[in-house]
Amino acid sequence: MAIPCVVITSCDSGFKEEELIKQILSTKTLPEPTKREETVAWYPWTINNKYYTADVRLCVVPSTFQMSSEIAQSMQAFIAYFDSTVKDGLEKLQPWISVVEDLAPEVLILVCDRVCEKGVTRHEAQQWCLAHAFELVELNPQDLPDEDDDFPESTGVKRIVQALNANVWSSVEMKDGHNQGFGLMSSLVASRHNNPRTCQDPPSSSLPVEGTLVNEEASRTESSTNTDTQEDAVVDAMTDLDIQELANLTAGDADVDNFERLFTKLKEMKDKASSLPHEQRKVHAEKVAKAFWMAIGGDVDEIDGLSSGEES
Secondary structure, three states: OOOOEEEEEEOOOOOOHHHHHHHHHOOOOOOOOOEEEOOEEEEEEEEEOOOEEEEEEEEEOOOHHHOOHHHHHHEEEEEEEOOOOOOOOOHHHHHHHHHHHHHOOOEEEEEEOOOOOOOOOHHHHHHHHHHHOOEEEEOOOOOOOOOOOOOOOOOHHHHHHHHHHHOOOOOOEEOOOOOOOOHHHHHHHHHHHHOOOOOOOOHHHOOOOOOOOHHHHHHOHHHHOOOOHHHHOOOOHHHHHHHHHHHHHHHOOOOHHHHHHHHHHHHHHHHHHHOOOHHHHHHHHHHHHHHHHHHOOOOHHHOHHHOOOOOO
16 A cells, blocks of 8 residues: 655745645754655655554645656645735646545645735635635744633644644554544544545545545535445544543543643534534534544443434
8 A cells, every 4th residue: 555645735936845844844854755756756754643653755746747646546635835925826726726626635735924915815815725625824824823812723834734643544553542432533544445546536536534624624515415324424533533532531630731631622622513514513513422422431322312313
């Protein structure tokens, strides 16, 4: 099985893809690429968090002309940098739209230094993201989160790394002690492993990760009603991580830090659910409640009769 990759491209001649890779890796010097073909380069990265490890490749692809079947089959995330200081900054991304729609990577991130009133405004960038299911990330936003906010949002490259950590990579290896409650995640990984994407696959061949990005949820509401039985049975990876963390916090020590993290996590999950259409919230809440009950060791028979009766 090919190692999954994050395709990174820049539509700004003054900003090289390698610069963003250095920020993601938190290093001043790039590692040796595992492979290089003219202007395309694959850089190694091991995602290592408390739940899992996953080997991925950060792949520099300057333009759509350098896309190959090898890259297409392994691409599971796409990050595009654009120049927000010029009015036509977003137009330069147009050649990538059809590629992204055909391959349907799970993570889609639009990056700029910061939105610009004289170039691409915040409203314009957000509208573009909604139209194409991307998440907007400013590397150096003008308005930083309030330091006194109990639940500050992540920004800049930290948010990019956070989004990549939330994805379910085909190369994922769960850590000991964090397997309980991850049956849904394992099912998702197995499904992707057994059904690898190809250049000819239509977008519907890829299992969507429901709720990975708020913008993705908002823009794909219509298609969510047409998901098949297997997709309906899978809670997205980020929610699965949230559920397991809630289970761990609930069973942990009753100290101040634990309670603060518990309330932070509950608010994060509430905000995510609030972005769903009204008719989907009850179904989503039911899925989360059932998964959480199982994560803390509850008997599935005790909650079988609690269905909302709505179709998911």
